[in-house]
Amino acid sequence: MNWFQALILGLVQGATELLPISSSAHLIIIPNILGWGENTLVFDTTLHLGTASALIIYFRKLIFRILVSLKSDYLTYGKKIYNYSSDSLLCFKIIAGTVPAGIVGFLFNDLFEEKFRDIKYTVYFLILGTILMFISQAVNDRKRKKDKDSSLNILTDEDNITYSRSIFIGMFQILALFPGFSRSGSTISAGMLSGLKKYEAAKYSFLLSIPIVLAAGVFQGLSSGEELFLLPIYIPIIGYISSLLSGLLAIKFLLKFLNNHSLNLFIFYRLILAASLLLLFIPML
8 A cells, every 4th residue: 555545545534434425435445446456454443543633623612511510410410411511421322333233243243343344245335325324314305394493403403312312323333333324414314314404414423433443443453453553654644644635524524414404415426326336346246
């Protein structure tokens, strides 16, 4: 791997991890098309840590507010969690929503990597993930037209995230283990199906992804072992920085975009990508 490949893959990871178009799909497709070969585990680690850093930097004020609130509430109420503030409770809800994908990923990640990491399955799951997004968009639009006074119009901040809603959205993070589904695409779709506006679904999707993406980076880093010393030091550094910067841009773009637009742009992109792959790799499918 050279610096140019590290730069491109870092930019792709940061953007596609956070936009609902699937980072795993693009990181499989691009090396296949360009003949670059598979990424090393340690390089994948730096890309995930770059994306996690982008999320932490973007939501730093909210994260700091949560940490301060947790400390204050613990000193005041101890284990009486029912008295905690909404900021503190949001942390517990994020943890609850992280558990399903965390358990499945920890137990079966190797199986998913070995079984589904090729073009054939990527195309299949890309199409299925697009269908999920289309359905959630249709359901969300129908609910908003049916009742303008429904919960779709009052779920405007983190206080309205319930434990059941967080776990429901978190269950859809499991789909991210299948290359092509997209973590953000799946969880945004789940948020919309549960009654959140597109913007709020995207925002909570990002918050919910912080523990998982960070844990994935750390776990891969611990698993990489001696691979850390096989790459020139500038390769992971370039991958990390480019992933971080493109991730920040992706977050800002998506949250602003979904304020006034639907998911249709991403649905069309995914359909075009799937159709192109079908044409390019028909013999493999």
